[in-house]
Each structure stands twice: as C-alpha cells, then as structure tokens.
Amino acid sequence: MSAIFLLVGVSLTVAAGFLVAFIWSVKNGQYDDNYTPSIRMLFDDPVKNPDQSANTKK
Amino acid sequence: MEIERFRYDNKIVKQFAFATILWGLVGMLVGVWAALQLVYPALNLGISQTTFGRLRPLHTNAVIFAFVGNGIFMGVYYSLQRLCKARMFSDLLSKIHFWGWQLIIVSAALTLPFGFTTGKEYAELEWPIDIAIALIWVVFGWNMFGTIIKRRERHLYVAIWFFIATFVTVAMLHIVNSFEIPVSFMKSYSWYAGVQDALVQWWYGHNAVAFFLTTPYLGLMYYFIPKAANRPVYSYRLSIIHFWALIFLYIWAGPHHLLYTALPDWAQSLGVVFSIMLLAPSWGGMINGLLTLRGAWDKVREDVVLKFMVVAITAYGMATFEGPMLSLKSVNAISHFTDWTIAHVHVGALGWNGFLTFGILYWLIPRLFQTDLYSKKLANWHFWLGTLGILFYAVPMYWAGFEQSKMWKQFTEEGQLQYQFIETVVRMKPFYVLRSVGGTMYLIGAIMMTYNLIKTVKIGTFLADEEAEAAPLAAVYKEHNEEHWHRWIERRPVQLLLLSLGLVLVGGVIEMVPTFLIESNIPTIASVKPYTPLELQGRDIYVREGCYTCHSQMVRPFRSETARYGEYSKAGEFIYDHPFQWGSKRTGPDLARIGGKYPDSWHYNHMLEPTSMAEYSIMPNYVWLLDNNLDTASTPGKIRAMTTLGVPYPKDYDRIANKDLMKQANEIAANLKNDKIETASDKEIVAIIAYLQRLGKDIKAQPVIKN
Numbered sequence: 001m002s003a004i005f006l007l008v009g010v011s012l013t014v015a016a017g018f019l020v021a022f023i024w025s026v027k028n029g030q031y032d033d034n035y036t037p038s039i040r041m042l043f044d045d046p047v048k049n050p051d052q053s054a055n056t057k058k
Numbered sequence: 059m060e061i062e063r064f065r066y067d068n069k070i071v072k073q074f075a076f077a078t079i080l081w082g083l084v085g086m087l088v089g090v091w092a093a094l095q096l097v098y099p100a101l102n103l104g105i106s107q108t109t110f111g112r113l114r115p116l117h118t119n120a121v122i123f124a125f126v127g128n129g130i131f132m133g134v135y136y137s138l139q140r141l142c143k144a145r146m147f148s149d150l151l152s153k154i155h156f157w158g159w160q161l162i163i164v165s166a167a168l169t170l171p172f173g174f175t176t177g178k179e180y181a182e183l184e185w186p187i188d189i190a191i192a193l194i195w196v197v198f199g200w201n202m203f204g205t206i207i208k209r210r211e212r213h214l215y216v217a218i219w220f221f222i223a224t225f226v227t228v229a230m231l232h233i234v235n236s237f238e239i240p241v242s243f244m245k246s247y248s249w250y251a252g253v254q255d256a257l258v259q260w261w262y263g264h265n266a267v268a269f270f271l272t273t274p275y276l277g278l279m280y281y282f283i284p285k286a287a288n289r290p291v292y293s294y295r296l297s298i299i300h301f302w303a304l305i306f307l308y309i310w311a312g313p314h315h316l317l318y319t320a321l322p323d324w325a326q327s328l329g330v331v332f333s334i335m336l337l338a339p340s341w342g343g344m345i346n347g348l349l350t351l352r353g354a355w356d357k358v359r360e361d362v363v364l365k366f367m368v369v370a371i372t373a374y375g376m377a378t379f380e381g382p383m384l385s386l387k388s389v390n391a392i393s394h395f396t397d398w399t400i401a402h403v404h405v406g407a408l409g410w411n412g413f414l415t416f417g418i419l420y421w422l423i424p425r426l427f428q429t430d431l432y433s434k435k436l437a438n439w440h441f442w443l444g445t446l447g448i449l450f451y452a453v454p455m456y457w458a459g460f461e462q463s464k465m466w467k468q469f470t471e472e473g474q475l476q477y478q479f480i481e482t483v484v485r486m487k488p489f490y491v492l493r494s495v496g497g498t499m500y501l502i503g504a505i506m507m508t509y510n511l512i513k514t515v516k517i518g519t520f521l522a523d524e525e526a527e528a529a530p531l532a533a534v535y536k537e538h539n540e541e542h543w544h545r546w547i548e549r550r551p552v553q554l555l556l557l558s559l560g561l562v563l564v565g566g567v568i569e570m571v572p573t574f575l576i577e578s579n580i581p582t583i584a585s586v587k588p589y590t591p592l593e594l595q596g597r598d599i600y601v602r603e604g605c606y607t608c609h610s611q612m613v614r615p616f617r618s619e620t621a622r623y624g625e626y627s628k629a630g631e632f633i634y635d636h637p638f639q640w641g642s643k644r645t646g647p648d649l650a651r652i653g654g655k656y657p658d659s660w661h662y663n664h665m666l667e668p669t670s671m672a673e674y675s676i677m678p679n680y681v682w683l684l685d686n687n688l689d690t691a692s693t694p695g696k697i698r699a700m701t702t703l704g705v706p707y708p709k710d711y712d713r714i715a716n717k718d719l720m721k722q723a724n725e726i727a728a729n730l731k732n733d734k735i736e737t738a739s740d741k742e743i744v745a746i747i748a749y750l751q752r753l754g755k756d757i758k759a760q761p762v763i764k765n
C-alpha cells in the first residue's frame with residue numbers, strides 16, 4: 001500500500017509542474033500571439049502560373 | 059528567396075480512403091452479424107469459423123485497425139503534406155505502408171475466424187502478425203518524420219503533434235503488450251500472467267482507445283474542421299493545453315477497466331483518479347472543436363460535412379463525459395460486465411470515429427477528384443439514418459445494461475437471489491434485437507455513402523499529383539522577441555517525439571513497476587497449482603473459441619456475486635494464467651468457480667446443445683468440440699513454454715506430460731460413460747471439460763493465504 005503514497009506524490013508533483021509552467025507562461029506573455037498558425041493552415045495558395053514547369057522539385 | 063515547386067501525393071490518400079470505406083463496410087457487416095447471433099445463435103451457420111466468440115474479435119479488429127486505422131492514414135497523409143508544405147518523404151515507403159497494412163488486415167481476417175488468437179482483447183492477433191504490425195508501424199513513422207524533417211513550414215501545426223504522440227505511444231503499447239512466447243507458428247502464450255497480464259492488457263487496451271481512436275482523430279479534427287468550416291480553430295492556446303494534458307493523463311487510466319477485480323487496490327484507485335481528471339482535457343478538445351463553428355452555424359445547416367463533424371464532436375463529448383463517470387467505483391459496480399460498456403464504446407466508435415471519418419470522406423473525395431459531391435441529398439439521408447442508428451444502438455444497450463445489472467443484484471425478502479442468470483438473459487433479447495436494428499441502419503447509411511462516393515469518383519477526374527509551391531526553410535531561424543515558449547518545441551520534431559515518449563512512459567512505468575516488483579501485491583496461495591497437461595490443452599481451446607467474449611472469470615467482492623458464484627477471486631489464483639481470462643462482459647454467467655458445480659456429463663450435453671441444460675440459452679452449440687481430435691503433439695512444446703515462463707512443472711515433465719494427459723482424459727471418458735455418454739478420450743470436448751472442472755477448485759482446497 002505504501003506504493004500508493006509514492007504514486008499520488010509523483011502524480012501531484014507532475015500536475016503541479018504543469019500548473020506552474022502554465023501560470024508562468026501566461027504571466028510571461030507567452031500566449032500573446034498564438035493566432036497566426038491557426039490562420040495559416042487555412043491557406044493552400046494555388047500555384048501561380050502553373051504552366052511554368054521549370055525548376056520543379058518533387 | 060527562391061520559391062520551390064513540388065507536388066502533393068494524392069494517390070496514397072486516395073488508396074487509404076478507398077481502403078477505409080471497404081473495411082468500414084466489412085467491419086460493420088461483421089458487427090451486425092455478431093449482434094444478431096446474440097438473439098439467434100443458429101446464425102453462426104453451425105460452423106466454428108463464424109461463431110460469435112470468433113467473430114467478435116474479427117469485428118473489433120476490423121473496425122479499429124482496418125476502418126479507423128486506414129482513416130487515420132488517409133487523414134494524416136493528406137493533412138501532413140499540406141501542413142509541412144512538402145510531398146511525403148518517400149513514395150516507396152508510402153506504398154510499403156499501404157500494402158503492408160492491408161496485408162495485415164487480410165491476415166487478421168484469415169486467422170481470427172480459424173481460432174488463431176492470443177486471447178487478449180484488441181490484441182488478439184498472433185505473434186507473426188504482431189511483428190508485421192510493428193514493422194509497418196515503423197515504416198509509417200519513418201515516412202512521417204522524414205516528411206516533417208524536410209518540411210518548408212517552420213511551424214508544426216497542432217494536428218502534427220497529435221500524429222507524433224499517436225505514433226510513439228501506439229508503438230510502445232503494442233510492443234509491451236505483445237510480449238509473448240511462441241509455442242508454434244500460430245500459437246503463443248502471453249509473457250505476463252494473471253494480475254500483471256490484466257494490468258498490462260488494460261494499460262494497452264485503454265490506451266488503444268486513447269492513442270488509436272482518440273489522439274489521431276483529434277489531430278484530424280484540428281485539421282479538417284477548420285478546413286471544412288473555412289475558419290481557424292477556436293483557440294490555439296487551448297489546443298496546446300489540450301494536447302499536453304491529454305497525452306499525460308490518458309496513459310494512467312487503464313486500471314479503470316479492472317475495478318473490483320483482483321488487481322491491487324492502489325492501482326485501481328490510481329486509474330480512477332486519472333480517469334476523472336481526463337474529463338478536463340477531453341472536454342477542452344470538444345469545446346475547441348465545437349466553438350470553431352462559432353458564428354458559422356448557418357453553414358452547418360447547409361453543409362452535410364459539418365453536420366457529420368458536429369455530431370462526431372458531440373458524441374466525443376458524451377463518451378468522454380461518460381468514461382470518467384463509469385470509472386467511479388460505485389457506478390462501475392453497476393455497469394461492469396454489462397451492455398452499458400458496449401453502449402459506451404459504440405457512442406465513441408459510431409459517433410466520434412465513424413462520423414468524423416464520414417465527414418472527412420465527403421469533404422476529401424470531391425477535392426481529390428476535382429468535382430462536387432454526386433448527391434447532397436443522399437449524404438443528408440446518410441446523416442439522419444446514421445444518427446438515428448446510433449440512438450437505436452445506444453439507448454437499448456444502456457437500458458439493457460442497467461436492467462440486467464439490477465437483476466443480477468436483486469435479493470428477495472428472504473435473502474435469496476431473486477433471478478436465475480438465464481432469466482436476465484431472456485430479458486435482454488428485445489434489446490439485442492433493437493440494437494441490431496440500429497446497427498443495420500448505420501450500415502445502410504454507410505452503403506449509401508459508398509454509392510454516393512463511387513458516383514462522385516465516376517464524374518470527377520483524379521488529380522494524382524497536386525502542384526504546390528513554397529519557399530524553403532530559412533537556414534537560420536531568427537527568434538522573435540515576443541516568442542511563445544512553446545514555439546521552441548514546435549520547431550523540433552525529434553525533441554517533441556522524445557518528450558511525448560517521456561511523458562507517456564512516466565505513467566506506464568510508475569503503474570507497472572511496483573506491481574511487478576512488490577511481492578505483497580500478488581499474495582501467493584499455497585494450494586494453487588499449475589494446470590495439468592489436459593487442462594492446459596482445454597484452456598487453449600477456451601481461448602481459441604473466444605469464450606472470454608461472453609464469460610468472465612472474476613467474481614467481484616459483492617454479496618450478490620458471492621451468493622451466485624462463490625468465493626470472490628483472489629490475485630493469487632491467477633499466477634499460472636498466460637494469458638489471463640478475466641473477460642470484460644457477462645453475456646453468460648461467470649465461470650471462475652464453475653469447477654465441480656456440475657457433473658462432466660452436464661458440460662458434455664451443454665456443449666452439444668446449450669438449451670438442453672439451460673432453456674432459452676443464447677449460447678451456440680459447440681458440436682465440433684465433440685468431433686475434433688485433441689492435438690496432443692503440441693503438449694510437450696506447451697509445457698516447455700510454460701516452464702520457460704516460470705510455471706513450476708517438474709524437471710523434464712514435457713516428456714511424460716502426454717501420459718498424464720491420457721490418464722486424466724480416460725478418467726473423464728469413464729465418468730461420461732457412467733452417464734451413458736460414449737466418447738473417445740482423445741476428443742477436444744474432454745480437454746475443455748477438464749479445464750472447466752478445474753476452474754476455481756484450488757482455492758477450495760485450503761484457504762490459507764501466506765504473504
């Protein structure tokens with residue numbers, strides 16, 4: 001049964017670590033720009049002048 | 059900066075899409091067939107290959123690994139190329155991956171019905187196929203990482219993290235759970251025994267749900283929903299938190315499949331705690347998906363693709379709310395072993411996986427073939443038929459599960475169990491009929507989709523190599539000032555892989571290492587002895603026929619169960635069980651204490667015609683067991699394998715094992731003769747009777763537990 005105390009301890013430590021990292025990141029302004037990636041994936045620009053098959057690299 | 063021209067590979071996407079449709083139909087058809095057999099057992103056509111115990115693994119493997127598996131690859135191969143602005147790393151690897159995976163599926167279809175099974179749920183495939191799965195999975199990963207490394211887009215979009223976590227974790231789960239010792243070309247024994255085997259199996263089993271049915275599909279959700287709605291995901295920040303929290307928490311939840319079993323209590327509690335916590339990231343993902351459609355609900359009215367996706371995410375939300383609820387021990391005491399579990403998984407499978415796949419297919423096929431969908435009306439019909447099918451499936455199963463559980467637990471005023479087990483089975487039949495109707499509706503919808511998509515393919519022209527252009531990656535990445543800390547990892551796929559692996563390993567290791575190392579977790583019981591050669595052979599027949607798909611071998615410590623079956627199960631009883639056979643569903647009664655309950659002749663007649671011993675039984679006849687000769691040539695090899703795994707047979711016992719086997723078989727044949735049943739002693743029926751008569755007997759001999 002002593003194993004369960006170890007497990008709860010480890011779990012709480014890890015969870016606390018995540019929480020600290022999250023709070024730190026918010027306070028640090030890490031989440032100020034997380035908009036562009038979600039927009040960028042929407043654009044699959046058509047190829048300009050598709051007839052120019054020169055310098056095509058697969 | 060020079061702009062590079064390249065071409066996306068659409069051919070591989072098309073192949074996986076077609077495979078998804080084909081195997082989806084096959085898997086669902088087998089599912090309907092298996093469901094109908096629970097009402098009309100005679101639908102097994104009287105042959106072993108198509109009997110429920112063998113069809114059920116075929117159904118689960120087909121829908122999980124063939125339908126959803128190909129669906130994952132279809133979505134990954136389409137989205138990864140576009141997110142990385144690069145063609146797949148190697149056309150050859152793509153080809154090997156595709157044909158290898160289809161070959162594995164075909165080999166599953168050719169082995170499972172013939173009784174080649176490891177007897178571990180969702181990991182039934184035998185060892186040569188396990189090795190093939192590992193190899194092809196590595197090919198997939200190699201191809202994926204090659205593409206990521208040569209990408210032209212610095213930023214790894216959230217979908218890609220989910221794909222990476224999927225690849226890593228599934229590889230780990232599959233390898234750890236497939237540790238088995240080969241006995242012959244298509245027969246092996248699980249490396250683990252009893253409680254450990256159960257823990258490893260459900261660590262795998264639950265995470266198959268987590269990392270095969272959930273994380274890759276969340277990746278697909280994060281790509282295809284914004285694409286289909288043409289608007290960005292609701293919150294990119296939420297997607298980051300969602301990802302890390304989900305992969306870390308999921309890996310711990312396995313033991314919630316083993317509540318109230320002989321698994322050590324601490325492991326059960328651990329599973330419960332993490333299952334409850336899982337609600338948060340799961341719902342974070344659901345909210346992120348649904349709110350992406352904020353302000354676009356008018357589109358949902360028009361667009362059938364979005365309809366499918368909305369129902370898929372809603373089903374995901376319901377299933378992931380229900381999962382944690384079912385993990386509460388008090389709820390699990392009611393739900394476990396009943397059809398409630400079946401309802402739960404099908405909300406996930408039919409709703410979340412099925413509907414997201416359908417939505418993606420309706421979106422993708424017209425794009426690959428540069429045309430519009432053949433019939434929007436037909437797709438709408440499919441949507442409504444499928445949605446109703448899910449309801450017709452799930453609602454009766456919830457009702458059935460709850461009612462049967464309550465009947466099992468009901469005592470009369472005199473303190474006797476109120477219902478015979480068979481009475482609860484009879485009560486289930488109408489629900490099973492309704493469930494089959496729901497499944498059939500769902501299948502008809504899928505057939506309509508197939509027709510619709512074939513017509514779409516016919517009117518379109520396929521674009522095998524789609525032109526694209528992008529600038530190559532700048533050699534030096536300039537840091538932005540206000541850089542988000544998470545961007546560092548997004549630019550480093552290899553580190554991301556290692557970190558994901560580290561996170562999921564933490565959960566796995568902490569759960570399993572103590573169970574293996576700490577003696578007190580598995581108290582030994584002096585009277586528990588290894589199986590005799592005949593019982594071992596009988597046990598292998600039990601596994602082969604998939605008896606575990608309907609019968610548990612785990613008496614939980616409830617008064618209603620000890621009154622019905624006998625003493626509750628102890629961890630020490632299972633130390634020689636490779637693999638464990640606790641089961642997870644009681645379509646029939648528990649068998650943990652069946653030994654000695656009935657005479658040998660009862661079992662013989664019951665296998666010949668179950669209704670002769672239990673009226674209204676829905677168990678199929680097992681007549682072939684009466685005719686098949688027992689394969690005694692395999693006995694020495696099996697004894698040797700068991701000795702290798704640490705089962706304490708005497709030295710060189712493999713040489714005389716068959717002598718003991720025949721001695722015991724002759725005794726059973728003599729017993730049967732006394733009851734006027736003539737049978738040769740070398741038939742399979744004799745071995746299975748020997749095994750059944752042994753179950754639960756050891757502990758009755760001398761209930762002294764020494765730690």
